[in-house]
Amino acid sequence: MPDDPISEESKKRGKISSVIVRIKNGIWPFIEKGKEDLKAAQNYKKTQVWKSVFRHKLDDTPRTRSLAVLTNVFLHLHPAKINRDSVRFNFTWGMGGISFYLFFVLTITGIFLMFYYHPTKGQAFADIMYLENDVPFGGLLRNMHRWAAHAMILTVWLHMLRVFLTGSYKTPREFNWTIGVILLVLTMLLSFTGYLLPDDQLGFWAVTVGTSMARATPLLGHEGPFGPELGMTAFNDVRFALLGGSIVDANALLRAYIWHCIAIPLILSALLAVHFWRVRKDGSISGPSPVVLESEMKKKYKV
Amino acid sequence: MDWAQLWEIVSLPDNIPIVFLLVLLPFFLWYGLRQAFANDRLISRLEVDSELAKKHHRKIEPFREGWDLKVYVWPYLLRIEFLAAVIVTFVLMVWSITLNAPLEEPANPNLTMNPSKAPWYFLGLQEMLVYFDPWIAGVVMPTLIIMGLIAIPYTDKNPLGNGYYTFKQRKFAILAFSSGFVLLWCVFIVIGTFIRGPGWMWFWPGETWDHHRLVFETNQDFHEILGLTSQPWISLVGGMAVGLYFLVSGWICHRFLVWNDFTQRIYSQMTLTQYLIFQLFMTTMISLPVKMVLRLLFRIKYVMVTPWFNI
Numbered sequence: 317m318p319d320d321p322i323s324e325e326s327k328k329r330g331k332i333s334s335v336i337v338r339i340k341n342g343i344w345p346f347i348e349k350g351k352e353d354l355k356a357a358q359n360y361k362k363t364q365v366w367k368s369v370f371r372h373k374l375d376d377t378p379r380t381r382s383l384a385v386l387t388n389v390f391l392h393l394h395p396a397k398i399n400r401d402s403v404r405f406n407f408t409w410g411m412g413g414i415s416f417y418l419f420f421v422l423t424i425t426g427i428f429l430m431f432y433y434h435p436t437k438g439q440a441f442a443d444i445m446y447l448e449n450d451v452p453f454g455g456l457l458r459n460m461h462r463w464a465a466h467a468m469i470l471t472v473w474l475h476m477l478r479v480f481l482t483g484s485y486k487t488p489r490e491f492n493w494t495i496g497v498i499l500l501v502l503t504m505l506l507s508f509t510g511y512l513l514p515d516d517q518l519g520f521w522a523v524t525v526g527t528s529m530a531r532a533t534p535l536l537g538h539e540g541p542f543g544p545e546l547g548m549t550a551f552n553d554v555r556f557a558l559l560g561g562s563i564v565d566a567n568a569l570l571r572a573y574i575w576h577c578i579a580i581p582l583i584l585s586a587l588l589a590v591h592f593w594r595v596r597k598d599g600s601i602s603g604p605s606p607v608v609l610e611s612e613m614k615k616k617y618k619v
Numbered sequence: 620m621d622w623a624q625l626w627e628i629v630s631l632p633d634n635i636p637i638v639f640l641l642v643l644l645p646f647f648l649w650y651g652l653r654q655a656f657a658n659d660r661l662i663s664r665l666e667v668d669s670e671l672a673k674k675h676h677r678k679i680e681p682f683r684e685g686w687d688l689k690v691y692v693w694p695y696l697l698r699i700e701f702l703a704a705v706i707v708t709f710v711l712m713v714w715s716i717t718l719n720a721p722l723e724e725p726a727n728p729n730l731t732m733n734p735s736k737a738p739w740y741f742l743g744l745q746e747m748l749v750y751f752d753p754w755i756a757g758v759v760m761p762t763l764i765i766m767g768l769i770a771i772p773y774t775d776k777n778p779l780g781n782g783y784y785t786f787k788q789r790k791f792a793i794l795a796f797s798s799g800f801v802l803l804w805c806v807f808i809v810i811g812t813f814i815r816g817p818g819w820m821w822f823w824p825g826e827t828w829d830h831h832r833l834v835f836e837t838n839q840d841f842h843e844i845l846g847l848t849s850q851p852w853i854s855l856v857g858g859m860a861v862g863l864y865f866l867v868s869g870w871i872c873h874r875f876l877v878w879n880d881f882t883q884r885i886y887s888q889m890t891l892t893q894y895l896i897f898q899l900f901m902t903t904m905i906s907l908p909v910k911m912v913l914r915l916l917f918r919i920k921y922v923m924v925t926p927w928f929n930i
Contacts, residue, residue, distance in 0.1 A: 378691065381691040381692075381693045381694075382691070382693075384693045385691075385692045385693050385697075391692075391693075391697070394692040394696060394697075395692060396691065396692060397689040397690065397691055397692065398689060398690060398691075398692050398695075398696055399688065399689055399690075400682075400686060400687065400688060400689060400690050401678070401680055401682075403690070403695060403696050403699055404680065405699075406650070406654060407654075409647060409650075410699075410703050413700055413703060414703060414707055417703070417704050417707055418707065418711075421707075421708070421711065438725075441725045441726070444722060445722075448719075448722070455719065456715055456716065458720050459714075459715035459716075459718065459719060459720050460711055460712070460715040461720075462720035463635075463711060463714045463715055463718070463720070464711055466633075466635075466636040466739075467636070467639075467707075467711065467714075469636070469740050470636060470639060470640060470643060473800075474643060474644075474647055476800075477644075477647060477648070477651070477800065478647070478651065480771075480792075480793075480796050480800075481651040481652075481655065481784055481793065482651075482780075482782060482783060482784055483779075483780035483781045483782060483783070483785075483789060483792075484781070484782060485771060485772040485775075486772060486775065486777075486778070486780075486781040486782075487772075487778075487781070489772070490772035490773060493768075493769070493771065493772050494769045494772075497765060497768045497769050500768075501765055504740055504741070507738065507740065508738055508741065511738050514722055515725065515726050516722050516723040516724060516725060516726055517723040517724050517725070517726055517727060517730070517732055518633070518721055518722075518723045518732075519726070520726035520727070520728070521731070521732040521735035521736075522735070522736065522737050522738050524735070525735055525736065525737045525745065526737050526738075526741060528753070528757075529744070529753050529756070529757025529758060530757070530758070531753075532752065532753035532754040532757055532758060533754065533758045534754050534758065534759070534928075537754070537758070539753070539754075540753075540754045540758070540928075541754055541927050541928035542927055542928075545927075563728065564726075564728075602781065602782035603781075603782030603783050604678055604679075604680065604782065604783050604784075605781065605782035605783055606676065606677030606678055606783070607658055607661060607662050607665070607677045607678070607783055607785065608778075608779055608781070609662060609665055609666055609672060610666070610779065610788070610881060611666065613778060613779065613884065614778070616888065617778070617884040617885065617887065617888060618884060618887060
């Protein structure tokens with residue numbers, strides 16, 4: 317009822333201003349808190365998020381250096397401290413670590429390669445052509461995978477040579493040497509199963525030559541000693557099991573693919589964990605330790 | 620001299636790792652043995668000077684006054700690991716950019732590659748096929764190599780040389796291992812890669828791979844030399860020859876175990892099981908070069924021929 321337009325207006329204004337005041341009063345605490353948050357953010361190392369991620373300070377103290385290694389899942393296979401001369405290149409040659417790094421590179425490049433590859437006859441070779449000619453950096457990807465695999469075999473061999481020359485397989489590290497030998501074999505099998513996957517003449521004949529030896533397996537191969545006597549034929553012997561057939565064909569390609577991409581990497585990773593764990597548990601790396609003289613051998617060693 | 624042929628083999632992308640092996644293996648052998656000989660000199664000094672032996676730090680890299688015995692992994696080890704990763708990545712990148720992985724025609728079972736070779740790291744086994752039947756070269760030998768490697772720590776009773784390079788204190792172990800790894804395994808790989816051509820025939824480096832070369836080599840079996848023609852005499856005499864080999868080579872290996880006072884002290888700690896395992900793997904390893912000599916010098920194919928298998 318607009319009888320008194322002025323008072324109506326002031327009433328209205330009063331209503332509006334009181335609403336504004338109420339809104340102001342309501343928002344103000346949030347602004348205050350926001351300012352506090354901004355202040356706290358400047359001191360970000362005290363925030364809950366930061367503290368939940370980093371469990372220790374980052375100052376340059378011995379305590380932090382130790383915690384940096386011990387509280388990090390990727391680094392915790394290391395001890396906090398290590399013998400000064402254990403890190404020498406001339407003792408370890410770094411070959412074990414480089415082998416592991418190459419395995420890591422192979423896993424990453426391998427995952428990328430799997431995006432472009434079908435383990436089926438005909439398609440497999442076309443995929444490699446596609447990878448080399450059309451996929452951006454596809455050729456580089458394949459080259460890196462191939463050469464890292466060859467390099468890993470070399471570094472694993474040299475690692476074995478170093479461990480032998482330093483006598484590091486001796487007590488208490490005998491079992492870790494055993495694990496290492498199995499890892500060596502798995503490394504070569506990984507490379508061998510990958511050899512077939514491009515499905516070209518090179519891989520096909522290499523795997524044909526390689527697996528043809530399996531038919532000569534004693535007892536379990538159809539051309540091996542006592543194989544035929546035990547009922548082995550080309551269709552039930554150990555080579556048949558490896559290839560999923562009597563010739564290197566589609567099944568062999570699929571089996572090589574599954575061994576190469578899933579089974580062997582899984583087994584190898586598990587044994588790698590054991591290998592590293594045992595390095596720590598067997599008293600870290602073996603040396604360089606002080607030389608022992610013949611005259612100091614225990615008394616039980618007598619002629 | 621066919622340089623083009625030689626270059627064709629050496630520059631094959633898949634053979635590059637073997638070229639690396641030819642460089643890296645001698646280098647690291649030298650690098651390890653150099654430290655071994657340095658340690659040996661130190662050991663000789665300490666052995667004649669018992670006073671020095673009591674107070675010496677006993678390492679070739681001397682420990683300096685004021686140094687901490689241990690260092691923090693962060694950063695002293697981790698920076699090395701990081702640096703190694705960077706260098707390896709760099710080398711791998713350069714290698715991958717400059718050299719393409721090989722890709723040949725699509726697999727074709729009707730078109731046999733000649734020579735058709737296994738991957739280079741298995742060429743040692745393929746080369747062994749020249750001297751042994753597939754069941755030995757392809758199955759038994761690889762199994763024995765793996766088991767023999769695993770057996771090393773359990774049969775080597777020498778307590779010295781644990782954690783430091785030395786040659787003097789582990790002569791037999793080091794010579795046996797390096798002759799197995801370097802002479803038999805790696806040299807076989809090099810032969811399989813660079814020497815073996817079409818038909819797995821022997822071509823010297825620089826010789827043209829002639830696909831039509833014929834070799835007139837008549838190999839004969841041991842029993843044919845003796846003029847035996849009927850079983851079971853062929854098997855029996857062959858078996859006796861193989862048995863005789865194991866006796867003689869076992870005796871030679873035994874001589875190494877009792878070579879001098881030092882080796883005898885170690886030998887005294889071997890159990891019978893350890894001794895037999897040691898003999899099994901050593902004599903089997905030596906059988907390879909022995910068979911090579913028989914084959915290359917005397918043209919003997921099989922020593923023992925039975926109706927089921929041949930050795």
